[in-house]
Amino acid sequence: xxxxxxxxxxxxxxxxxxxxxxxxxxxxxxxxxxxxxxxxxxxxxxxxxxxxxxxxxxxxxxxxxxxxxxxxxxxxxxxxxxxxxxxxxxxxxxxxxxxxxxxxxxxxxxxxxxxxxxxxxxxxxxxxxxxxxxxxxxxxxxxxxxxxxxxxxxxxxxxxxxxxxxxxxxxxxxxxxxxxxxxxxxxxxxxxxxxxxxx
Amino acid sequence: xxxxxxxxxxxxxxxxxxxxxxxxxxxxxxxxxxxxxxxxxxxxxxxxxxxxxxxxxxxxxxxxxxxxxxxxxxxxxxxxxxxxxxxxxxxxxxxxxxxxxxxxxxxxxxxxxxxxxxxxxxxxxxxxxxxxxxxxxxxxxxxxxxxxxxxxxxxxxxxxxxxxxxxxxxxxxxxxxxxxxxxxxxxxxxxxxxxxxxx
Numbered sequence: 365x366x367x368x369x370x371x372x373x374x375x376x377x378x379x380x381x382x383x384x385x386x387x388x389x390x391x392x393x394x395x396x397x398x399x400x401x402x403x404x405x406x407x408x409x410x411x412x413x414x415x416x417x418x419x420x421x422x423x424x425x426x427x428x429x430x431x432x433x434x435x436x437x438x439x440x441x442x443x444x445x446x447x448x449x450x451x452x453x454x455x456x457x458x459x460x461x462x463x464x465x466x467x468x469x470x471x472x473x474x475x476x477x478x479x480x481x482x483x484x485x486x487x488x489x490x491x492x493x494x495x496x497x498x499x500x501x502x503x504x505x506x507x508x509x510x511x512x513x514x515x516x517x518x519x520x521x522x523x524x525x526x527x528x529x530x531x532x533x534x535x536x537x538x539x540x541x542x543x544x545x546x547x548x549x550x551x552x553x554x555x556x557x558x559x560x561x562x563x
Numbered sequence: 564x565x566x567x568x569x570x571x572x573x574x575x576x577x578x579x580x581x582x583x584x585x586x587x588x589x590x591x592x593x594x595x596x597x598x599x600x601x602x603x604x605x606x607x608x609x610x611x612x613x614x615x616x617x618x619x620x621x622x623x624x625x626x627x628x629x630x631x632x633x634x635x636x637x638x639x640x641x642x643x644x645x646x647x648x649x650x651x652x653x654x655x656x657x658x659x660x661x662x663x664x665x666x667x668x669x670x671x672x673x674x675x676x677x678x679x680x681x682x683x684x685x686x687x688x689x690x691x692x693x694x695x696x697x698x699x700x701x702x703x704x705x706x707x708x709x710x711x712x713x714x715x716x717x718x719x720x721x722x723x724x725x726x727x728x729x730x731x732x733x734x735x736x737x738x739x740x741x742x743x744x745x746x747x748x749x750x751x752x753x754x755x756x757x758x759x760x761x762x
Contacts, residue, residue, distance in 0.1 A: 370574065370575065370629065370655070370656070371572055371573065372572070372652065372655050373572055373573075374570065374572075375569065375571075436660045437660060440654060440658060440659055440660045441651055441654050441655065441660055442650070442654060442660045442685070442690070443642070443650065443651050443689075448642055451642065452642050453571065455641060459639060460639055461636060461638075461639045461640055461641045462752075480688075481683065481687070482681050482682075482683075482685045484680065484711075484712065485679055485680030485683075485711045485712070486681045488712075489641040489679075489709075489711070489753075510687075510688075510724075512688070512720070513683065513684070513714075513716065513717035513720035513721065515714060515716065517714065518714075521711070521712035522712065525709075553661075554688075
């Protein structure tokens with residue numbers, strides 16, 4: 365279909381491909397999470413964005429399908445959390461708006477920090493069957509990041525629809541990265557300040 | 564920053580610009596919603612996607628900043644709900660990851676259907692101050708669309724952070740459009756079937 369004037373481009377920085385070693389396989393949750401956390405760390409160290417990384421894998425083979433890093437400030441776009449970038453690129457690679465398309469292997473999203481409300485919704489729509497989380501909502505909020513309206517029943521809701529959540533893989537390392545980012549003066553780029561904080 | 568191999572392009576179909584009459588001002592909620600619903604209707608009639616339209620306006624002037632239509636199937640990307648497209652294009656136009664950037668007028672998101680969990684989170688992160696909704700979650704689910712983990716406390720959460728929600732503007736027309744879409748055999752493109760439904 366013909367495109368109109370306004371367009372925008374979503375991408376990841378060039379170094380992400382080198383970090384992820386396209387086509388590589390990752391056998392365990394710990395190995396997959398080490399990659400997500402490394403993406404988060406590199407994103408900070410290279411001045412590319414916030415301390416968040418994520419990747420989509422085929423569950424059976426462990427093959428990486430796509431990786432994402434937080435790109436909110438780099439692209440001036442509040443939608444571009446690491447999970448959103450990874451999910452969109454994974455769907456583009458697979459060529460379907462659902463990673464549960466017929467003939468597809470099952471997929472999982474591995475993220476260095478618990479998804480915010482937006483990303484948890486996107487996880488459900490993406491068609492992944494499994495969600496692996498390192499740092500928690502509390503870890504993120506402790507350094508000043510907002511997480512949005514997510515409740516315990518949110519996880520029950522996605523579980524009922526076939527998305528299994530796995531917690532605590534690499535949490536300490538990921539939470540430490542968040543604290544280091546704050547302590548290093550990293551920007552806390554909420555669009556809206558939390559209640560009770562000065563804007 | 565240098566971009567790497569994987570990129571994707573977000574856009575709206577060419578006819579959206581003609582429908583929105585770029586730079587036009589809309590005085591009332593009803594006029595703004597009539598545009599959002601017209602976008603949804605045109606999206607269906609032109610075979611471009613699902614029955615959902617949205618637009619971002621400056622609250623004070625009523626000037627339209629950006630418009631979006633559901634582009635999930637067209638772009639094979641489950642993130643591209645109408646609200647997400649409108650918010651991303653609005654931020655690109657404003658040049659900031661928050662529509663509450665210093666010196667910016669207040670903005671609002673007007674959508675033909677209640678935002679799903681992903682889009683409600685995105686609404687909060689976008690920096691809009693006001694959310695205007697036509698068809699409800701129940702209207703959407705009645706024709707088979709999933710809406711994700713949104714609860715009454717989700718709206719309390721965003722209200723505490725300065726996002727006012729206005730309900731029921733154009734609801735009947737928007738809900739009728741949803742029913743007409745279903746009755747016309749329009750695709751209900753959930754990535755994951757709701758519990759209890761055949762996949």
